[in-house]
Amino acid sequence: MKFCIVANKAWNLTNFRMNLMYRLLDFGIEVHAIAPADGYEKKIEQAGIPFHDWKIQRESLNPFQELQSVNAIRKIYKQVSPDLVHHFTVKALLYGTVAARMCGVKAIVNSVTGLPLILVAPKKQLHKKLAGWISMKWYGWSLTGKDTHVLLQNEDDLQLLESFAPYIRCNSSVTNGSGVPLDRFRHTSLPNNDPPHIVFVGRLIREKGIFELMSAAEQLRSSKIPFRLTLCADIDPGNRSSATSEDVQSWRDKGLFDHVGRLDDVAPCLRDADLVVLPSYREGTPRSLLEAMAIGRPIVTTDVPGCRNVVDHEVNGFLVPAQESAGLTAAMEALLEDAELRVSMGQASRHLAETVFDERTVIDQICRAYHQLAPGFIPSPDEWADNQVPVDARSDVRSAPITDTAAPL
Structure with a gap:
């Protein structure tokens, strides 16, 4: 089985999705990471996960550039031929869903990790009103369908999305955010700095x-x-x-x-x-x-x-x-x-x-969504206790912090 994990930055994948990808590797799944290259893809490749550079303009509203972004990820899906794709971040969700359906991908998981401002804030300019209307319709289309499962991080977002994706509750679930790796972020006493x-x-x-x-x-x-x-x-x-x-x-x-x-x-x-x-x-x-x-x-x-x-x-x-x-x-x-x-x-x-908010619990929630959408792709939850490797088991690669460097402005 081949799974693609997609985001708008390689940095996003290395900081927030590595343990999810490790869990999938533990299940024997061939994992591919897709995002615009920004230097952080090296950690993904060092973990033995193939990385695909996706060319996008994060803040562009130019329709011709957006079509190029859709076509770019379509080509990657055509090359990899994944069984399941999981999109994080807004453009990955919107463009990746179009590309996945064009390529006949069997299972699509879309994580709504936060709503774009264009959907939740009032628009005054005509072109922004139009962009908001298009985005709303596109979002609704991306979040519905028998081939799709939606993961949300709070009930408020689910209620808002129901206004233009009325059947979203039929194919969605709410997780406790992305979770936090407790082994990496260990409890420490307050430093009581002076001044605080x-x-x-x-x-x-x-x-x-x-x-x-x-x-x-x-x-x-x-x-x-x-x-x-x-x-x-x-x-x-x-x-x-x-x-x-x-x-x-x-x-x-x-x-x-x-x-x-x-x-x-x-x-x-x-x-x-x-x-x-x-x-x-x-x-x-x-x-x-x-x-x-x-x-x-x-x-x-x-x-x-x-x-x-x-x-x-x-x-x-x-x-x-x-x-x-x-x-x-x-x-x-x-x-x-x-x-x-x-x-x-x-x-x-x-x-x-x-x-x-333990990340391991959230990853279990995500894997249950995978199993619900496509039961044959990963073992059933009843089998995990015998077969799964704990998320923090490989402490050399899973819990090691990324190099502590500052990038002053």
């Missing part, structure tokens, strides 16, 4: 709440509340809502953060954090927060779909209103000034990660 250390992990784009976070940081500085802020993030040049280098320089000039730049391995930074913040507008289930919870850190995030799934308000963190900074500032201030509260909430975070 705040960490943000994400992209420097509007939808992650970066502008609200900077506004809150400025308010805290004005109130003379000591803190250190690390942005494990970088500018996303292909994204229209990205912060600019001028924005970052302005924040730097105001002394709002101490470091900015992407870290290939965020675990050391999270271990040094006293609290972790993500003021996002909407998520599937934010992996960065699951990683912080596994390490045992209190969370401040927004009361929006996806984010609210990982925080029990005032137990392992705070839920604050989205797209405004006042509540965010107050929640951060409460944690900055109360070390005991940080400890109790951090312990609650670890407990939630262990009991709900």
Whole structure:
């Protein structure tokens, strides 16, 4: 059997899908990884998994370029001739489904790891309204069909998608996000830094709440509340809502953060954090927060779909209103000034990660979806106890962190 695992970045596959691919290898399946090459494909190839470079423009709305992207993945499917394909991220889902059905792939699994803003935000310009309508229809077509199973990360997304894919509940299931590898993100005691250390992990784009976070940081500085802020993030040049280098320089000039730049391995930074913040507008289930919870850190995030799934308000963190900074500032201030509260909430975070968000449980959920869609492709769940190799068994390759390097802006 041949399975293809597809995403919009090789980085995405190496950081979030390696243990899923290892599990499939344990089942004796020939796994192929498909994504645009970005340097991270080397880890995939080192694991003995064939990698196929898929040429796409992530933020393009040019229909001719989009057709080229569809044709590019169709050629890969034609070459590999997979029995099952699993798409992660928006363009992989939309374009991969078209290509898979053109090539007669027997089983298609589509993971909705977060909805594109064009589907959930109001559009004013005519061309964006048209793009939103087309995307909605395309999404509905991609998420239905006897050959398709849909994996979602929260009930809110499922309810929204039902508005233009009415029968989606017939061929879908909800997982606990992507899960978190507890063996890699082990619990550690809070460092109790002086001043306390705040960490943000994400992209420097509007939808992650970066502008609200900077506004809150400025308010805290004005109130003379000591803190250190690390942005494990970088500018996303292909994204229209990205912060600019001028924005970052302005924040730097105001002394709002101490470091900015992407870290290939965020675990050391999270271990040094006293609290972790993500003021996002909407998520599937934010992996960065699951990683912080596994390490045992209190969370401040927004009361929006996806984010609210990982925080029990005032137990392992705070839920604050989205797209405004006042509540965010107050929640951060409460944690900055109360070390005991940080400890109790951090312990609650670890407990939630262990009991709900263990990656092994999520991978089991995914494999059950594979078996439900195509029973002959992998062993039945009743056989797993005898035949499966634990996800973290090969600690040399499965749990080893990616090189810890920063990419300053």
